[in-house]
Amino acid sequence: MKKCLEVVERDRRVISQASRLAYYPLVVSRAEGAKIWDADGNEYIDFLSGAAVTNIGHCHPEVVRAIESQAKRFIHNTLGYSYYELPVILAERLASLTPGGFRKRVAFGLSGSDANDGAIKLARSATGRQKIISYLGSYHGTTYGALTLSAASPHMKRGLGPLLPEVYHIPYPDCYRCPFGLEHPGCGLHCLGYMKELLRLLIPPDEVAALVLEPIQGDAGVIVPPQDFWVEVKRICEEHGILFIDEEVQTGFCRTGRWFAIEHWGVEPDAVLVAKPIASGLPMSAIISRSELMERWSAPAHLFTTEANPVSCAAAIATLEVMERERLHERAERVGGYVMKRLEELMGRFELIGEVRGRGLLIGVDLVKDRRTREPARAEALKVCWRAWERGLVMISFGRFGNVLRIAPPLTIGNEELERALGILEESIDDVTKGRVPDTVLREMSAW
Ligand SMILES: Cc1ncc(COP(=O)(O)O)c(C=O)c1O
Structure with a gap:
């Protein structure tokens, strides 16, 4: 660990720690497929995919070839001032892959955060309305608009106000830890009732430009809404002319067993926001929306020098x-189903696991101190991640309470790697339940 520890030490002196949620001193020196090697030559299996980015695996040879060959032709052109074919080809692809059988246009950016800011600008300019609704627990990024939409932790906004005005947050349908203390389906979707009350008593619906939503909340700990939820929300949006903005930065591009997670509910969004895995890790985001909305946006409302x-x-x-050729959405669904089954078996062995949930290969393992009270077990989750890393598995914990293990390997992960990773996970949980991971490791972990 000599080289790794030395780099971490230097990092802590010179890099802004405002972007770091520290777990363990992993210093990446190489990565390929679902494997990572650190600066001291240790090998790991990847359950993180660089935060749901390397969906087709690290350094896929076809992507590497495409990068090399384009870098030899031209590395930069400002889309704002002249044309080139690549963004056109990509936009045509994105328009045909995203849900919605209507004419679309695409606006490019560089990060998931700027896609969210763009969505706010698009919604306001297209509707002439100002108010935006977002969900508690959501994470949309850290530019001012995205930060305002987010409600993942009060710490991320501390001292940064005033944020954007006219953004309202409503409870997300979290059926494991219901904010209203109710049980699904007996609750009759009380959280939807809350939205209706808000529109009746506090916010005039005809002043609301858009609802921005993660179809499955990612960083909140993989929260999957009940089956008819988004259908009903879309109906309410349509009734009031509110744009339904589907934020697929984490869930998009086959991760959940569909090209886009909203397809699990069969709802057509007015705009889809994508980033993370779109370019296998090179900076890129896109807003794909109805042409008639995009046509009401004036230049240069959403222009970045290095966009596209x-x-x-x-x-x-x-x-x-x-992704298309290997039908990775189908693979994610199949492999994800198998992983869920294996994790559910582990529930029989470990009381520490309160719930296993997710879709495709976006899976959360919710650790609890007590299955009855569902009290989150954050320290235990951190210790499992630490021990897993020591044994050769890169995995983090996240969620509203920081107690959910994040299972999100590359969708191309091989069977043997998967088995090895699941074995490490099981051993690590076993170690933690038997008190074999000391509290001292927690000192190093700022984490979610
Ligand atoms: C759902 C979601 N939206 C937006 C973002 C922000 O993306 P970026 O970090 O590329 O700005 C993230 C990042 O984790 C995310 O998970």
Whole structure:
């Protein structure tokens, strides 16, 4: 661990720690497929995918080839001032892959955060309304608009106000830890009733431009709404002319067993926001929306000098080709189903596991101190991650209470790697339940 510890030490002196949620001193020196090697030559299996980014695996050869060949042609062109074909090819692909049988246009950016800011700008300019509704527990990023939409932790906003005005937050349908203390389906979707009350008593619906939603909340700890939920929300939005903005930055591109997670509910959004896995890790985001909305936006409302970077576009086109050809949405669903089954078996062995939930290969393992009270077991989750890392598995914990193990490997992970990783996970949980991971490791972990 000599080299790793030395780099971490230097990092702590020179890099802003405002972007770091520390887990363990992993210093990446190489990655391929579902494997990572650290600076001291240790090998790991990847259950994190660089935060749901490397959906087709690290350094996929086709993506590497596309990057190399484009870098030799031209590395930069500002989309604002002249044309090139790559963003056009990519936009045509994105328009046909995203749900919604209507004419679409695409606006590019660089990060999931700026896609969220763009969505606010688009919604306000297209509707002439100002108010935006978002969900408690959501994470949308850290630019001012995205930060305002987010409600994942009060710490991320501390001292940064005033944030954007006219953004309202409502409870997300979390059926394991219901904010109203109710049980589904007996609750009759009380959280929907809350939204209706808000529109009746506090916010005039005809002043609301958009609802921005994660179809499955990711960083909140993989919260999957009940089956008819988004259908009903869409109906309410349509009734009042509120745009339904589907934020798929984490859930998009095959991760949940569909190309886009909203397809699990069969709802057509007015806009889809994507980033993370689109270019296998090169910076890129996109807003894909109805043409008639985009046509009401005036330039340069959403222009970035390095948007639709040619190398990122080439990487994105290659990434989408791999996803389509290998039908990775189907693979995610199949492999995810198997992983869920294995994790549910572990519930029989470990009381520490309160719930296993997710879709495809976006899975959360919710650790609890007591299955009856569902009290979150954050320290235990951190210790499991630490021990897993020591044994060769990269995994983090997240969630509203920081107690959910995040299972999100590359969708291309091989069977043997998967078995090894699940074995490490089981051993690590066993170690923690037997008190074999000391409290001292927690000192190093700022974490979620
Ligand atoms: C759902 C969701 N939206 C937006 C973001 C922000 O993306 P970025 O970090 O690329 O700005 C994230 C990042 O974790 C996310 O999970």
